Amino acid sequence: MYRYDEFDHEFVESRVAQFRDQVARRVSGELSEDNFKPIRLQNGVYLQLHAYMLRVAVPYGTLNSQQMRMLAHIARKYDRDYGHFTTRQNIQFNWPKLEDIPDILADLASVEMHAIQTSGNCIRNVTADHFAGASADEIADPRPYAEILRQWSTVHPEFLFLPRKFKIAVIGAGVDRAAMQFHDIGLEVKRNAADELGFGVFIGGGLGRTPMVAKQVRDFVAEADLLSYCEAILRVYNLSGRRDNKYKARIKILVHETGIDELKQQIEAEFERIREGVLKLPDEDVRSIEAYFAAPAFEELPNESAKLEAAQAADPGFARWVGRNVSAHKAPGYAIVTVALKGTGEAPGDATSAQMDVLAGLGEAYSFDELRVSHEQNVILPHVRLDDLKAVYDALLAHGMASANAGLITDIIACPGLDYCALATARSIPVAQEISQRFSDLDRQNEIGELKLKISGCINACGHHHAGHIGILGVEKRGEELYQVTLGGSGDETAAIGEIIGRGFASDEITNAVETLVDTYLARRLSDDETFLEAYRRMGPAPFKEALYPPAPATEAA
Amino acid sequence: MTDLKTPVVFTANRLRDGEVVWLGANGRWVETVDASLPATTQAEQTQLAAIAAQSDADNVIVEPYEIDVSLDAGSVTPVRFRERIRASGPTIRLDLGKQAQNTAHAA
Incomplete structure (x- = not known):
């Protein structure tokens, strides 16, 4: 894993000291809120519905056990004993006192963590496939590139006051587990015909009030040109992106209004101008950063485990969990474990301090000291021996984290919604909880199969509802919560934006509506293997619409 | 002085x-909405806004704003759902926010 070098240490520590001074000057009145707000935002401090909120970056979703323990410590000492893993691989603390935040940041810095650029109109925490470095289908680990981008984008003087926030995701496999095409820049690590590493580059994806799937701007950018090409994109955006209207300021609008061909010409022209300059990546630098992410010392193991098979035969609950939450690893005898923070009726992504400590312990004991946070608000143990899966499961079960529902209808993404968020127009978590309860029967969930259900509490779409096979958007209408349903969205390599199916549903109707959609799918799918998304793509919205909005029976004349 | 259509608090x-x-009597900021001082006339609203x-x-505080409330037998209830959640706490965690403190006091 990447370790801070001397520069990183000094930088983060001086930033903490600087922010401590800024908080002191704010509290003393020397700085006004107008002065202070942009500063606190660039240090991850929001003012939310009930309190301040601190968003801590988990760069490319990777952390070690010591770091996870520190998150638990912060939740326990400064907050309300829990944290919320977000849809961008970050963690949020919902109740910190402003006066405590410098101490929290100092604690984070002691384990090489920070909250820099987790807010504000800058390049945000770079996200990556949460199976990076572990997945059997990987071309190359995307994290070294995410780290290179992190170093380049951290306090990049030219890009600290962009027209709007800017999000980058990197994937290393053909399968997209990071919703890459819904980012301002999406990078897909690939090899060209000459077997050289490089990137497919996508720009202008995003959710929010104007959802758009990213457009490919380059089929292949050589590894050495990663930063030059990204800098060219950012420079064109920084110059031409709109600043007159914050709702039209993201790069997706620039792509839409300018057209990808014209924009590509501008990007290519800038790229040509700077490609042989200081940003050209020397091979030895890339390889040395890659070394930080070198695979752990896997044992040579057979690809089957008699111990695992015996345990599965003896414990059907465990067998189910293995079937859903364990994924193929590139190293024989190992597996990737998805810890679904989605127990029946729980708030998606919330973990208590005690649970974080347990996860840290499991990472240390069974996963080479590594953990991941996924944008689907789960925690991943990336390198677990098949022989150890039962021990991991038993520990998770004892601490309420053994839900065998990864990828199923109750593995819901939900933003904090109106229960916490100052921008929200409706609640998300109670909707997630009720759906989770309604579909709690695992037999039924498995019968339904893969179904991504995503819920946002406002149009800003932190819950990625547009990318849900079933998406739910909560709005406020005449003082009441109303939930709009979209169908057919997808955040994978077949990225698509869900289509609004019809009028919205009241909070006490929305779970029934979801059930109607699911029953309609089950009644019409061609086989057990046809997923909800495939069935929707085959049939279109009509049968779902009919089921949701049956024609009113003809009223008899009185 | 004109009465407001809906009473407000800050x-x-x-x-x-x-x-x-919320802004209470004597220019003090109080921790429960019930202890707030509603304005029912434009003159009161103007004075509270100035405070x-x-x-x-x-x-002392950040980002002040005005909310509509309804008054009933001495209790002050925000009109908007958002403000009611803000006045009590997350609806999914009754152990957090004002509602938890209220319970603690009642116990």
Whole structure:
């Protein structure tokens, strides 16, 4: 894993000291809120519905056990004993006192963590496939590139006051587990015909009030040109992106209004101008950063485990969990474990301090000291021996984290919604909880199969509802919560934006509506293997619409 | 002086710790909406707005704004659902926010 070098240490520590001074000057009145707000935002401090909120970056979703323990410590000492893993691989603390935040940041810095650029109109925490470095289908680990981008984008003087926030995701496999095409820049690590590493580059994806799937701007950018090409994109955006209207300021609008061909010409022209300059990546630098992410010392193991098979035969609950939450690893005898923070009726992504400590312990004991946070608000143990899966499961079960529902209808993404968020127009978590309860029967969930259900509490779409096979958007209408349903969205390599199916549903109707959609799918799918998304793509919205909005029976004349 | 169509109170977050507060009597910021001082006339509204702005300038609170409330037998209830959640806490965690403190007091 990447370790801070001397520069990183000094930088983060001086930033903490600087922010401590800024908080002191704010509290003393020397700085006004107008002065202070942009500063606190660039240090991850929001003012939310009930309190301040601190968003801590988990760069490319990777952390070690010591770091996870520190998150638990912060939740326990400064907050309300829990944290919320977000849809961008970050963690949020919902109740910190402003006066405590410098101490929290100092604690984070002691384990090489920070909250820099987790807010504000800058390049945000770079996200990556949460199976990076572990997945059997990987071309190359995307994290070294995410780290290179992190170093380049951290306090990049030219890009600290962009027209709007800017999000980058990197994937290393053909399968997209990071919703890459819904980012301002999406990078897909690939090899060209000459077997050289490089990137497919996508720009202008995003959710929010104007959802758009990213457009490919380059089929292949050589590894050495990663930063030059990204800098060219950012420079064109920084110059031409709109600043007159914050709702039209993201790069997706620039792509839409300018057209990808014209924009590509501008990007290519800038790229040509700077490609042989200081940003050209020397091979030895890339390889040395890659070394930080070198695979752990896997044992040579057979690809089957008699111990695992015996345990599965003896414990059907465990067998189910293995079937859903364990994924193929590139190293024989190992597996990737998805810890679904989605127990029946729980708030998606919330973990208590005690649970974080347990996860840290499991990472240390069974996963080479590594953990991941996924944008689907789960925690991943990336390198677990098949022989150890039962021990991991038993520990998770004892601490309420053994839900065998990864990828199923109750593995819901939900933003904090109106229960916490100052921008929200409706609640998300109670909707997630009720759906989770309604579909709690695992037999039924498995019968339904893969179904991504995503819920946002406002149009800003932190819950990625547009990318849900079933998406739910909560709005406020005449003082009441109303939930709009979209169908057919997808955040994978077949990225698509869900289509609004019809009028919205009241909070006490929305779970029934979801059930109607699911029953309609089950009644019409061609086989057990046809997923909800495939069935929707085959049939279109009509049968779902009919089921949701049956024609009113003809009223008899009185 | 003209009566307001709907009574209002002023709310904000306390600068130091972020606690949700409402403007009460004597220019004090209080921690429960019930203890807030509603304005029912335009004159009162103007005066409370001036106090809120001054508290903002004095760095006691941040981001003050006005909310509609209904008054019933001495209790003050925000009209908007958002503000009711703010006045009590997350609806999914009754152990957090004002509602938890209220329970603790009642116990």
